[in-house]
Amino acid sequence: MVKTPIRFTLNGSETALFVDGGANLLDTLRRGVGDLSPKYGCGQGTCGTCTVLIDGEPHLSCLTLAETAEGRSIETTNGLANGAELHPLQKAFMENFGAQCGYCTPGMLMAAKALLSKNPNPSREEIVEAISGNICRCTGYEPIIDAIMIAAGQLRGRVA
Amino acid sequence: MTVHKGRGFACINYPIGMNLGGDPSQALVHSTPDGKFMVSLSAIDLGQGMKSVTRQIAAETLGVPVADVYVDTADSDTGPHDMGSFASRGTHRVGNAVIRAAAEARAAMMEAAAEELEVNPADLDTDGEGNIHVKGAPGRSITVADTAIAAQFKQGKTLSGRGIFLIPTSEVDADTGEMTPVSCFAHAAVVVDLEVDDETGEVTVSEVNSAYEVGRALNPKMVEQQLIGGAWMGISHALYETTEPYYPNRSHGPQDYNTYLMPGPGDVVPHHIAVLERPAEDAPFGGKGPGEMCANPLLPAVANAIYNAVGVRCDTLPITPEKVLRGIQANGGAQPREMF
Numbered sequence: 493m494v495k496t497p498i499r500f501t502l503n504g505s506e507t508a509l510f511v512d513g514g515a516n517l518l519d520t521l522r523r524g525v526g527d528l529s530p531k532y533g534c535g536q537g538t539c540g541t542c543t544v545l546i547d548g549e550p551h552l553s554c555l556t557l558a559e560t561a562e563g564r565s566i567e568t569t570n571g572l573a574n575g576a577e578l579h580p581l582q583k584a585f586m587e588n589f590g591a592q593c594g595y596c597t598p599g600m601l602m603a604a605k606a607l608l609s610k611n612p613n614p615s616r617e618e619i620v621e622a623i624s625g626n627i628c629r630c631t632g633y634e635p636i637i638d639a640i641m642i643a644a645g646q647l648r649g650r651v652a
Numbered sequence: 653m654t655v656h657k658g659r660g661f662a663c664i665n666y667p668i669g670m671n672l673g674g675d676p677s678q679a680l681v682h683s684t685p686d687g688k689f690m691v692s693l694s695a696i697d698l699g700q701g702m703k704s705v706t707r708q709i710a711a712e713t714l715g716v717p718v719a720d721v722y723v724d725t726a727d728s729d730t731g732p733h734d735m736g737s738f739a740s741r742g743t744h745r746v747g748n749a750v751i752r753a754a755a756e757a758r759a760a761m762m763e764a765a766a767e768e769l770e771v772n773p774a775d776l777d778t779d780g781e782g783n784i785h786v787k788g789a790p791g792r793s794i795t796v797a798d799t800a801i802a803a804q805f806k807q808g809k810t811l812s813g814r815g816i817f818l819i820p821t822s823e824v825d826a827d828t829g830e831m832t833p834v835s836c837f838a839h840a841a842v843v844v845d846l847e848v849d850d851e852t853g854e855v856t857v858s859e860v861n862s863a864y865e866v867g868r869a870l871n872p873k874m875v876e877q878q879l880i881g882g883a884w885m886g887i888s889h890a891l892y893e894t895t896e897p898y899y900p901n902r903s904h905g906p907q908d909y910n911t912y913l914m915p916g917p918g919d920v921v922p923h924h925i926a927v928l929e930r931p932a933e934d935a936p937f938g939g940k941g942p943g944e945m946c947a948n949p950l951l952p953a954v955a956n957a958i959y960n961a962v963g964v965r966c967d968t969l970p971i972t973p974e975k976v977l978r979g980i981q982a983n984g985g986a987q988p989r990e991m992f
Contacts, residue, residue, distance in 0.1 A: 536910075540934045592878075593698055620917045630699050632883065
């Protein structure tokens with residue numbers, strides 16, 4: 493099969509590799525680059541756990557052709573922490589029990605990050621809207637919504 | 653079109669673990685050379701908190717800081733035998749096994765410390781902060797780390813313990829047929845408020861109030877997260893989820909998340925929980941664990957609330973708009989019922 497060279501920025505680092513025609517971005521990140529933080533859930537864009545940010549916008553990486561990532565900036569959960577210091581969203585998820593089995597967490601975190609970068613002071617309804625493409629089996633969503641509210645407050649405090 | 657409000661109540665006595673005796677769990681505890689403790693289990697953590705709770709139980713029994721205890725849930729090839737993480741049995745069965753293993757390891761630790769301090773092990777106590785001292789003389793002490801080093805490199809001993817918990821078999825009384833199927837029950841009562849649209853048959857839950865008796869809540873925040881998440885799973889089973897909507901006919905079965913309905917974040921409603929703590933005698937530090945009981949009582953409560961709202965008694969799950977509408981039609985219209 494013909495391989496296509498692509499280049500993109502992954503969590504701030506220049507990344508280049510060859511991908512098969514038709515390869516999706518999720519497989520490319522997991523198998524090609526070795527970033528296992530975006531998860532494979534349904535593989536058809538209905539569960540949300542493969543969510544990554546492309547130029548700041550949330551995308552379902554299982555439905556995204558890898559070749560369309562050419563020249564783009566991609567963010568995954570792996571890039572959230574600053575060294576040993578967790579991102580406020582990660583801390584808030586931990587402290588407010590926003591995860592049980594944790595399988596939906598990477599998608600939830602990226603959907604939340606995309607929301608907060610555009611809307612630093614979201615209402616509960618806006619948070620619900622932002623994570624409505626992400627399924628969680630364990631938590632009943634409430635602790636996740638609470639965690640995003642708290643992280644938003646902390647991020648606002650940091651800017652001010 | 654009219655929207656009818658309904659309120660439903662249900663309560664539950666829920667058995668912890670499998671019935672009729674047996675149901676073993678094993679635990680092994682050993683210290684590393686630097687005085688940390690490793691708990692080996694085959695029970696697994698699915699996110700419900702097995703690792704956190706067994707870690708607390710081991711630390712409490714050993715008398716060492718929680719931070720110095722690690723739980724390895726390994727696998728069933730390399731770990732000690734366990735029936736598994738199901739039947740709401742984890743905290744009770746595995747916790748009891750961990751207490752026994754940790755108690756044996758503690759005894760070994762105290763003997764090793766006694767040899768170093770040249771005293772009787774019975775005269776020693778732990779401070780829970782990583783030190784072992786002579787009772788009444790806190791100055792005469794040795795750290796758990798130094799004890800582990802001495803045991804391993806000088807005395808040639810392991811600081812380790814084995815534990816198993818097994819429920820005695822319940823014999824049937826030949827005259828009455830009476831037996832004790834379960835040694836430990838947890839309890840709950842749930843009230844669900846909802847609305848039923850008599851034109852679409854759609855059911856919308858508006859509020860949940862619940863009271864759970866789970867023995868002692870060993871980790872209150874984890875109990876709460878399980879109760880909130882589990883209640884949603886119960887409501888989801890009551891109203892949305894099925895693999896065979898026309899069972900035993902397999903047609904119209906869902907193939908994926910587009911057709912398998914689950915509640916989303918927009919369906920969250922207020923859930924007020926009261927946790928009643930009544931420590932159970934045969935439970936580890938009194939904790940029974942919430943387990944499956946988080947979800948179960950929600951189903952009858954939802955069914956009762958729908959009956960209260962429109963007079964339709966559904967006895968198959970999930971209670972879909974189609975079933976509600978057919979029931980309303982059969983009754984010649986919505987007929988709200990008094991429940992209380």
